Amino acid sequence: MVKPLFLAHGSPMMAIEEDNYTEFLNNLGKKLNPKAIVIFTAHWDSETLTISSSDSTYETVYDFYGFPDELYNVKYEAQGSSTVAAKVEEKLSHEGIKVKKDLNRGLDHGAWTLLKHLYPEANIPVVQVSIDSKLSIEEQIKIGSALKTLGDEDILVIGSGNTVHNLNLVDFEAVSSDSWAEEFDDWLINRLKENDFNSLYNYRDQAPNADLAVLSPEHFVPLFIALGSSSLLIPRVIFREYELGNLSRLCLEF
Template sequence: MVKPLFLAHGSPMMAIEEDDYTEFLNKLGTKFNPKAIVIFTSHWDNETLTISSIDSVYDTMYDFYGFPEELYQIKYPAKGSTEIASKVEEKLTNQGIKVNKDISRGLDHGAWTILKHLYPKADVPIVQVSINSNLSIQEQIKIGDALKTFGNDDILVIGSGNTVHNLRLVDFDAVSIDSWAEEFDDWLINRIKENDFISLYNYSDNAPYANLAVPTPDHLVPLFIALGSSSLLIPRVIFRSYELGNLSYLCFEF
């Protein structure tokens, strides 16, 4: 059995850097041997949830600009799985959730920068799924809930995003962590550990500095999908750090 994860993908530079976080991801990947991975990425945001459905090797997407040329040379040649994609489609549609399939989109950096460290051999089949950041938190959790039996089948569900993600406020010269970012994460951790869903449903009104931490919900949505896909609801913080003053690398196992 594998448990759902929420993992921070941060800057694309993590694909070529070696630091505490990438070391954590390297070690984390050795703890699981999943049959497949279903990853919800904040960098694919559609009105209708869309499932990548291919058996061939994904193209590696460079959906960013202004980074060193070395980053654009990286390939993550993971294969998809139409079999697992069909299972995702079945689970979601059985819960009344409308989905589409996609047969051409590559892996965006919200997926491959993490997966490159988790499974560097790219030998685990990947099914990438889009999010709809306009849905309520209740609906995001319902999406995850539809997939909660996947862990029993050794299919790893990953939500890829960031709890605090405000690129307008990052500080490239920062030598300390902004207190407001830590306070928002502290609140989120406590509410999740207490299974306080009522507060979480309305985090934008209840959480301190939510307007700063989450200017748009896209990077937070995968957290709630991963949370919903847990069959045990025993959340555990497995990593926490910050970069550029306030960019959060908070990670959960559910």
């Protein structure tokens, strides 16, 4: 059995950097040996949940610009799994969640920057799934809940995003983390540990600095898909750090 994870994917530069976070990811990958990975990425936002359903090797998608040439030379050539994709489709459809298949899309940086450090040999099948950031937190949890039994089959569910993600406020000269970002994460962690779903559903009104931390929801909602896919709903903070002053690297196991 493997437990679902919410992992921060941060800047694309993470793919070619070595620091505390990439070391953590590398060690985490050594501890976990899933049969397959199902990853919900903040960088694939669609009105209908879409499942990568090909057995082919993924292309590496560089969905960013203005970075060093070295980053654009990185390849993460994981294979898909139509079998696991069909399993995901069946479970979501059974709960009345509309889905469709995609046979062509590559892995975006919300997926491959993490997976490159977790499983550098790209030897575990990956199924990439889109999010719909316009859905409520309650609906995001429902999506995850449809996939609860995947962990029992040693299929690792990952929500890839960031709890605090406001690129307008990042500070490239920062040497410490911003208190407003820490306060938001503190509130979130406490509400999760208390299973205070009513507060989580209404985080916009109740969380401190929510308007700064979650400028738009696409990086935030993958956390709730991971939460919903847990059989225990007991969160554990497995990493916490801040990049560029306030870009959260909070990671959770559920």
